Amino acid sequence: MAEEKVVRFGILGCAGIATKLARAVGMTSNSSVYAVASRSIDKAKAFVSANNLPPEVKTYGSYEQLLDDLCVDVVYIPLPTSLHLEWALKAAHKKKHILVEKPPALCVEDLDTIIEACNNNGVQFMDGTMWMHHPRTPQMKTFLQNPDLFGDVHLVNCTLTFAGSSKFFEEDIRLKPDLDALGALGDAGWYCIRAILWANDYEMPRSVIAHPGPVLNEGGVITSCGATLSWKDGRVATFHCSFHSCLTMDLSIHGSKGNLNLYDFAIPYEENTASFFTSTNTNFRDTAWGPKPSEHRVTAEFPQETLMVQEFARVVKGIQDSGGKPDSQWPSISRKTQIVMNAVKTSIQEGLISVTL
Template identity: 80%
Template sequence: MAEEKVVRFGILGCAGIARKYVRAIGMTPSSSVYAVASRSVDKAKAFASANNLPPEVKTYGSYEQLLDDPCVDAVYIPLPTSLHLEWALKAVHKKKHILLEKPPALCVEDFDTIIEACSNNEVQFMDGTMWMHHPRTPKMKAFLQDPDLFGDLKSVHSSFSFAGSGKFFEEDIRVKPDLDAHGALGDVGWYCIRAILWANDYEMPQSVIAHPRPVLNEGGVITSCGATFSWQDGRVATFYCSFHSPLTMDLSVHGSKGILKLHDFVIPYEENSASFFSSTNTQFGEMDTVWGPRPNEHTVTVEFPQEIFMLQEFARLVNRIRNSGGKPDSQWSSISRKTQIVLNAIKTSIQEGLISVTL
């Protein structure tokens, strides 16, 4: 068996979320931070210093310099969504594997261009939806797939919101039409859409329709919205995402026999453990004054934060390509593409006067 090699990461941009990845890469034996790039070398050096990176980490004053470094195996790209197409393509053409912040693209056509380039250059793609890689996630899926405990899927409801400050609405890239034009839909809504598709085994809905009264800022960027999904067999799903409500990360999945619920599906309350609740065949008691049985709490104890599990999986796929001649795993690009399609359909529904969009 070929010796497992460390995946040397280049960080393409010094966004706030990049700090979380630098920490996680440092905790992952199969990965290391090799270089950091910003639009100025001083900013790159300041980022490296603030995140306690060792002095041997390279700092570059342009993204091109980092991509030209032959020692960089993969890049993490936390740039604004409007820059994803340009820099993802430049990275891929330099044979760099890419871990791309969500949403990956402004539209499905741009996403397909990125994935075609990844395929042609035999590099791995993955988006940064961390909760997909937490060990709690397959435990929850096992409950949903149990015909005796959960039954047939009927509905899914998800929400992710946080209350932005005045400074957030003035300065954050997520409310700027030229930087992150999808706003709350692309940021927190991405997770809600992904959760709905995940619960439905990634079977696409027949149609989606945005809820009335989405909130848009003066630049036309969505800061709060919701939508309903429908499937031909009667399944339904709803979600709500917002920059105007207190921090919430709820997921509720309803079956013909059971229900799954949790309140921290995007980021667990704690790094070393995560729980979910399930109930089966719950009924009213005598005179409808009580009901039960009460939900069961299932706790999954882990050694690492969820972002490390994601990086471990990414490194495994990269090493499979470079050590044994394997092909890029298309699972993650397929899931991302479906999420992107639904996201853009919801945005179309909002822009076209809350019309139902058939997928």
């Protein structure tokens, strides 16, 4: 029996996060790292060596050379956000499926251009929001969709912060206006907004307003901010993201009958297991609460990055084998997240106005 063909990844750039992707691909059975490109051939070779990739992995000294390689099925783009539009369009026109780091674009208009190019060329688009692919995520959704245990969503609170070092604030691309102008909002805030939309079944809010006190660096890049999202039926969600506060990844979802809480929603404390807490019909019992929240532990066979790669490769393989169309849910979810993120940015820029969606 002939060996089943794997989906061949080309890594476009040697950013630090690309190390995670290279490791993730190496742990799958349906994909492989086929090529690595950098603006320097020496840097591409150093990346292959540092990540213990097979010696047969091809290395290129330009991104164009990798895109011209007909054997590359998928292009992973970990480049600064300001470069996503250019290289995603070039990859789509070369019929390469695209897995791009978040945020996928600087604005909704750029993302729409990328998605249109992917649709026109029959290639799959997905952003790299890894926690979406952890087995904990669908288990939490099952609880949220149970009318007897959770009821209706009323409120979502989300926080993602970490304290950057002095070197981080001086050198990291996420603080450079010409590279990643969305700063903490595009990095940590993207995860929060995605979690809020996920909890609300991707129903878009009616309005978005940024919180007072956003922090911007000298280049005008957001380093800390928050916002409130409101729906026409009274649902509310808030989030806070920052490069200044101690590491926090809290998500709380409050319903008419129950609550869901977790403290590591974007990156689990451990790779192979993750927990979340639920409570239903909690009330005061004399001097104490009751019933107490229940902990649910979920085992993951692979890290969430690997599960993301497996899912993306599965979709790509289906397109290749059957000539089917790309899965539209992934670009749709990315677009909704981008719309809300850019509304927060507009609110900040315009003096904390309420932005109607």
